Amino acid sequence: MSGSVFQSRKLVGVIAAGLLALSGTAAVAQEKVLRVAPQADLRILDPVWTTAIVTRNHAFMIYDTLFGMDANGKILPQMVDTWKTSPDGMVWDFKLRPGLAFHDKTPVTSADVIASIKRWGSRDTLGQSMMAALTKIEAVDTNSFRMTFKQPFGMVLDAFAKSSPPFIMPERIAKTSGDQQITENIGSGPFIFKQDEYRPGNKIVYLKNKDYVSRSEAPAGTAGGKPVPVDRVEWIVLKDAQTQANALTNGEIDMIERMPPEQYSALKANPGVEIITQVPQGSVMLVLNHLVPPFNNPKIARAATLAISQESLLRAQMVNNDLFKTCPSFYPCGTAYASTTRTAGFTGKPQFSAAKRLLQEAGYDNKPVVLLHPTDHPTLNKYPPVMAALLTQAGFKVEVQSMDWQTLVARRAKKDPADKGGWNIFMTSFFMADTINPLVFTPMNGTGEKGWFGWPTNPKIETLKGEFLATLDEAKRKELAAQMQEEALSSGMLAPLGEYKPLVAVAKGVTGVVPSPNTVMWNIDKK
Numbered sequence: 001m002s003g004s005v006f007q008s009r010k011l012v013g014v015i016a017a018g019l020l021a022l023s024g025t026a027a028v029a030q031e032k033v034l035r036v037a038p039q040a041d042l043r044i045l046d047p048v049w050t051t052a053i054v055t056r057n058h059a060f061m062i063y064d065t066l067f068g069m070d071a072n073g074k075i076l077p078q079m080v081d082t083w084k085t086s087p088d089g090m091v092w093d094f095k096l097r098p099g100l101a102f103h104d105k106t107p108v109t110s111a112d113v114i115a116s117i118k119r120w121g122s123r124d125t126l127g128q129s130m131m132a133a134l135t136k137i138e139a140v141d142t143n144s145f146r147m148t149f150k151q152p153f154g155m156v157l158d159a160f161a162k163s164s165p166p167f168i169m170p171e172r173i174a175k176t177s178g179d180q181q182i183t184e185n186i187g188s189g190p191f192i193f194k195q196d197e198y199r200p201g202n203k204i205v206y207l208k209n210k211d212y213v214s215r216s217e218a219p220a221g222t223a224g225g226k227p228v229p230v231d232r233v234e235w236i237v238l239k240d241a242q243t244q245a246n247a248l249t250n251g252e253i254d255m256i257e258r259m260p261p262e263q264y265s266a267l268k269a270n271p272g273v274e275i276i277t278q279v280p281q282g283s284v285m286l287v288l289n290h291l292v293p294p295f296n297n298p299k300i301a302r303a304a305t306l307a308i309s310q311e312s313l314l315r316a317q318m319v320n321n322d323l324f325k326t327c328p329s330f331y332p333c334g335t336a337y338a339s340t341t342r343t344a345g346f347t348g349k350p351q352f353s354a355a356k357r358l359l360q361e362a363g364y365d366n367k368p369v370v371l372l373h374p375t376d377h378p379t380l381n382k383y384p385p386v387m388a389a390l391l392t393q394a395g396f397k398v399e400v401q402s403m404d405w406q407t408l409v410a411r412r413a414k415k416d417p418a419d420k421g422g423w424n425i426f427m428t429s430f431f432m433a434d435t436i437n438p439l440v441f442t443p444m445n446g447t448g449e450k451g452w453f454g455w456p457t458n459p460k461i462e463t464l465k466g467e468f469l470a471t472l473d474e475a476k477r478k479e480l481a482a483q484m485q486e487e488a489l490s491s492g493m494l495a496p497l498g499e500y501k502p503l504v505a506v507a508k509g510v511t512g513v514v515p516s517p518n519t520v521m522w523n524i525d526k527k
Contacts, residue, residue: 031231034526037244038235039258040377043200043406046181047167048120051442051452052409053429056164057257057519060222061206061233062103063167063187066094066113067160068223069433071280071515075161076223078215079108079168089152096143099213102170102188110139115174120166122178125445125452126159127166129469154472155439161222162440163433163518190214190226190522191233204235219523221516229512229525239376239404248273248505254526256505257519260378261318267505276504276513281332281432284383284497285443289424290456292417294369299362301492304425306355307394310348310498317382317500324500330441330485332432333499336474342482344490348498355394368399370418372426377405379500383427412453427497433517438468438484443494456493
């Protein structure tokens with residue numbers, strides 16, 4: 001039986017079960033349900049333990065944040081009511097909005113916020129820099145807290161508003177070590193996670209939080225009001241692109257969160273479907289494991305990056321020319337910190353001779369490198385076979401291991417050698433807001449095992465980040481961002497694979513998708 005047919009029958013079963021459950025009472029039968037095909041299955045629920053976008057999407061559903069960011073990158077308050085900074089920029093005071101409460105009916109307090117910030121700061125790249133600069137963070141009263149720094153820290157609001165911010169959890173949950181996954185999913189956001197209906201690989205359910213105290217402003221990205229016009233949101237996990245398209249066309253789902261590129265032409269031509277841009281742009285990165293051979297040797301790591309052909313990779317994955325563009329910079333091309341010349345010789349075009357020379361100099365032992373292949377991810381599943389072919393041309397032996405995205409997300413956290421359950425290479429995507437500068441770009445981290453997946457140790461990167469933080473001079477920041485890019489590329493920390501458009505497909509009659517730096521699902525309504 002084909003995957004498409006199997007998935008279609010599965011979908012019918014899921015929706016039929018849902019309709020049967022809804023038939024119990026007339027009141028329940030009138031519930032307005034928004035059904036969404038998520039970009040991937042949701043098996044890891046902790047947004048601190050992983051940076052996977054599907055987990056972050058889940059976090060924006062159920063948690064709230066101190067600040068948010070509109071579609072233009074403007075930082076706006078969210079849970080915070082008022083804040084002030086001392087004249088020397090070393091003391092920051094924040095007061096929470098009144099009426100904030102968690103889904104278990106307990107009030108949100110400054111103790112919850114402080115514990116959430118500390119847990120997030122133990123793993124997040126910018127959070128680690130913030131915590132290192134802090135003298136103390138303390139509660140002033142139940143609804144206010146104060147941060148005191150050793151020296152002025154100019155990116156406090158950036159840290160609280162960025163794409164992977166501190167999501168505020170109850171203190172008892174936030175006291176869980178950042179290296180361990182949380183086991184409760186209680187926030188104060190506009191949706192409530194239905195733990196009893198959670199079926200990984202099948203369906204994830206969220207209910208409207210009727211007690212949510214929304215801001216009075218209009219929705220604006222991850223900031224502003226967060227109205228919820230529907231009663232219930234169901235994420236229906238459909239791993240096959242054709243099945244997703246068929247389900248949307250047939251009215252079985254209302255929205256495809258990440259439109260499969262191979263379905264773009266058909267869906268665009270369908271009068272019952274609308275293609276929407278919610279998040280303006282994304283980037284794709286090649287990530288190498290620097291803890292274990294062979295990429296613990298910088299020459300071999302650099303050789304892998306020189307095998308990259310952005311054009312070949314992007315065309316295989318995104319199919320249509322208007323859905324991608326090459327860009328040799330980590331930072332989005334055309335933005336303030338982007339540089340297509342300060343790339344340490346990386347061009348995004350293959351340099352096989354140079355790669356082979358580096359492998360020979362480094363004494364590469366021809367042991368296969370393990371490349372992880374997420375077969376179910378609509379904007380990542382075509383890259384690995386092409387990358388494997390490119391690496392082979394560059395002189396590597398490659399073993400492609402196929403799995404679903406959530407298995408990959410768990411696997412990439414393993415620090416074991418590749419032949420003992422670890423890994424050597426994976427590819428992942430980011431949104432524009434994730435890569436806009438070197439401090440919010442999570443992989444720009446040289447702290448070794450304390451850092452992001454791949455765990456490179458690079459003191460120079462950390463020194464340059466400190467200098468970036470210490471200055472408000474924009475020209476100097478641009479120079480420092482370029483130096484970080486050069487250092488990361490010359491040492492083979494990781495490499496950019498180019499840029500893509502992360503489009504959303506909705507059924508006609510679905511309205512209210514909010515332009516945003518991230519995927520958000522409040523304000524969405526359906527006829």
